[in-house]
Amino acid sequence: MSLATLIFRIGILFALIILIDIYTYQGVKFLTSGISSLKWRSGIRIGYWVITIGFLALATSIFFVPSAKDGPSSKLVTTTFGFFVMAYLPKFVFLTFLMLDDLQILVRFAGIRLSEFWGSGVSEGVTYKGMSRSDFILKAGVLVASIPFASVAYGILKGRYDYKVRRIKVPIQNLPKDLEGFTITQISDIHSGSLDDRDAVLKGIELANAQKSDVICFTGDLVNNKAVEVEPLLDVFSRLSAPLGVYSVLGNHDYGDYVRDWKPGEKSKNFQHLLNLQKQMGWQLLKNEHVLLTKGTSRLAIIGIENWGAKGGFARYGKMQDAVVGLMEASPSVKVLLSHDPSHWDAEVRTKYSDIDLTLSGHTHGFQFGVEIPGFHWSPVQYVYKQWAGLYSQGLQHLYVNRGFGFIGFPGRVGILPEISVLELVSKA
Numbered sequence: 078m079s080l081a082t083l084i085f086r087i088g089i090l091f092a093l094i095i096l097i098d099i100y101t102y103q104g105v106k107f108l109t110s111g112i113s114s115l116k117w118r119s120g121i122r123i124g125y126w127v128i129t130i131g132f133l134a135l136a137t138s139i140f141f142v143p144s145a146k147d148g149p150s151s152k153l154v155t156t157t158f159g160f161f162v163m164a165y166l167p168k169f170v171f172l173t174f175l176m177l178d179d180l181q182i183l184v185r186f187a188g189i190r191l192s193e194f195w196g197s198g199v200s201e202g203v204t205y206k207g208m209s210r211s212d213f214i215l216k217a218g219v220l221v222a223s224i225p226f227a228s229v230a231y232g233i234l235k236g237r238y239d240y241k242v243r244r245i246k247v248p249i250q251n252l253p254k255d256l257e258g259f260t261i262t263q264i265s266d267i268h269s270g271s272l273d274d275r276d277a278v279l280k281g282i283e284l285a286n287a288q289k290s291d292v293i294c295f296t297g298d299l300v301n302n303k304a305v306e307v308e309p310l311l312d313v314f315s316r317l318s319a320p321l322g323v324y325s326v327l328g329n330h331d332y333g334d335y336v337r338d339w340k341p342g343e344k345s346k347n348f349q350h351l352l353n354l355q356k357q358m359g360w361q362l363l364k365n366e367h368v369l370l371t372k373g374t375s376r377l378a379i380i381g382i383e384n385w386g387a388k389g390g391f392a393r394y395g396k397m398q399d400a401v402v403g404l405m406e407a408s409p410s411v412k413v414l415l416s417h418d419p420s421h422w423d424a425e426v427r428t429k430y431s432d433i434d435l436t437l438s439g440h441t442h443g444f445q446f447g448v449e450i451p452g453f454h455w456s457p458v459q460y461v462y463k464q465w466a467g468l469y470s471q472g473l474q475h476l477y478v479n480r481g482f483g484f485i486g487f488p489g490r491v492g493i494l495p496e497i498s499v500l501e502l503v504s505k506a
Contacts, residue, residue: 087140091133094165098129101168104175104215111212132160155271159488163229167222174218178211232445233489238277240284240482241494245468247475248505249434253410255373259502260290261413262319265439266298266328266481270306271488279313281482285497286318292370293319295360296439297328297384297417301485302336304351315358321370325360326381328417328440329391330485363415365399369407378409380433385425386418386440388461397425411502413437419464422476435475435500441465442481443493456493466493473505 105125112118135157249256262285272278285293295317300306307314317323333339333347355362363381370377385395395416404412412433414426419438426436443466447456458465462478469476480496 091136094133097165097168097172098126101172101175102126104171104178104218107211108215108219128164132157132164135160155486155488158486159233162487163226163233166229167226170222170225171215171218174214174221178214178218181210181214228491229489232491236490236494237484237488238274238281239490239494240281240497242284242288242497242499244499244501245477246501246503247435247468247477249411249502250473250505251410252502252504253373253375255375256377256411256502257504259372259377259411260288260292261437261500261502262288262290262293263296263437263477263479263498263500264293264482264496265296265417265437265479266442266483266485267295267314268298268301268330268481268483268485269310270301270303271483271485272310275310275313278310279316281495281497282313282316286316288497288499290319290499291372292321292379293317293323294379294413294415294437295323295325296415296437296479297326298330298439298481298483299325299328299355300351301330302333304347304354307351307354311354311358314360318359321372322368323358323360324368324379324381324415325355325362326415326417327362327364327383327394329384329386332384332392332394334392363400365396367400367404369409375411376407376409377411377413378404378407379413379415380404381415382421384417385421387420387424388418391418395421397430401430411435419462419476419478422464422469422474426476427471427474431472431474433474435477435502437477437479437500438464439479439481441478442484445481445484445487445490445493447491447493449492 102122102125105122109118109121112121135153139154139157264285331348331351333344336344339347352362361368363379365382367378367380370379380400382397382400383394384391385393385397412435414430414433414436416422416426416436416438418440419436422436422438426433441458441462444456444458447458448454449466454466456465464476464478466478466480469478477498477500479498480493482495482497484490484495
C-alpha cells in the first residue's frame with residue numbers, strides 16, 4: 078500500500094469519527110440545554126470536545142511514535158484502542174437513539190404538513206411523564222449507552238486480571254483405573270508484553286498452582302512479539318509447578334513474525350532466546366514431539382506441536398507426523414494433544430488422528446468480549462471460529478478451548494474473563 082493511499086484511508090476514517098462526534102454533540106447540546114447553570118452547561122459541552130480532540134491527538138501520535146510499529150502489542154496502540162472502545166461504543170449506542178429522535182421529528186413534521194394540506198389539525202403535545210418526546214428518547218439513549226461504558230470501563234480496570242477457574246470433566250473411553258481423576262491445569266495466551274500488573278499476574282499463577290493438578294499445560298502465545306517481554310515476569314512464571322511437570326507449545330505470536338523491522342539474524346536470535354527462557358522457567362517445550370507420563374501402571378502421552386491453524390492465514394509450523402513418531406509402539410492409554418489454534422482440531426486432528434482423546438487449545442481469547450451466562454454464551458469470535466471457548470466433543474474425541482490468561486489489542490476483558498482451566502479425566506459411562 079502506497080503512503081498516499083494510507084494517508085487517504087486514515088483521512089477518511091478520521092473524517093467519519095469527526096462527523097459522528099458532531100452529530101452526537103447535537104444530542105449533548107439538547108440534553109444540556111435544560112441546565113440552568115451556564116458554568117455547568119458550558120463545562121459539559123467543552124469537556125465533550127476536549128475528550129474528542131484528545132483522542133484524535135492520541136490516535137494521530139501512533140503514526141509518529143516508533144514504539145507503535147509493533148502493531149496491536151504496542152502500549153500506545155493498546156491504550157488508544159481501549160480509549161476508543163470505551164468512548165465510542167457508548168456514542169454509537171446513543172447515536173441510534175439520536176437518529177430515532179430525528180426520525181420521529183421528521184415524521185411529525187411530515188404529518189403536520191399533510192394535515193395542513195388536508196385542512197385538519199394534529200396534536201403536538203405528546204409527552205412522557207412531563208418530558209417531551211425528544212427529551213424522553215435522548216435520556217433513554219444516555220441510560221442505555223451507560224451500560225456499555227460501565228462494562229468496558231470495568232473490563233479495563235478490573236476484568237483483565239479477574240482470573241476464573243473452570244473445572245471440566247472429560248469422559249474417556251476405557252480409561253485405566255490409575256488415570257481416573259487425572260487432572261490437567263491449562264493456561265494459554267499469556268501475552269507477556271501486555272501485562273502491566275505484576276502482583277495480579279502472580280496471583281493468577283498462584284491460583285493455577287493451587288489447583289494441585291498432576292500436570293500443567295501451556296498452549297502458546299507466551300509473548301506478543303519479542304522474547305524480552307517475558308524477562309520482567311520470568312521469576313513469576315518460574316513458580317508454575319506440578320508433580321508430573323509443566324509442558325508448553327508455541328503459538329502464532331511466539332515466532333516474531335509480526336515484527337516488521339528485524340535486522341539480519343535478529344529474528345532467529347529472538348526465537349532462540351524465547352526457547353532458552355522457557356527452559357529457565359522449568360517448562361518443557363514440545364516442538365512437534367511427545368512425552369510419556371506414568372501414573373501407577375498406566376501411561377499418558379502429552380503431544381505438543383508448533384503452531385498450525387486452518388484459519389486466518391497464520392503460518393503453519395506444526396508437524397503432526399513428527400510429533401507422533403514412536404507413539405503407536407508406546408501404546409499410551411490416553412493421548413492429549415497441545416495445539417495452540419483450535420481450528421487444527423477439525424482440519425487435521427479429527428480426520429487423521431482419531432486416536433487422540435483430548436486436544437487443548439487457546440488462541441481465540443473468546444475475543445475478550447462477549448456474554449457468558451448459564452445456558453448461553455456468545456462472542457463475535459464465534460463467527461470465525463466454530464470452537465472458540467469451552468469443551469467440544471465429537472464421537473470419542475474432545476477439544477477444550479481456553480479463554481486465555483492475558484490480553485492483546487484491547488487492554489481489558491468484557492464478559493469473557495481470563496481463565497485457568499482444570500480438566501479431569503473420568504471414565505466414559
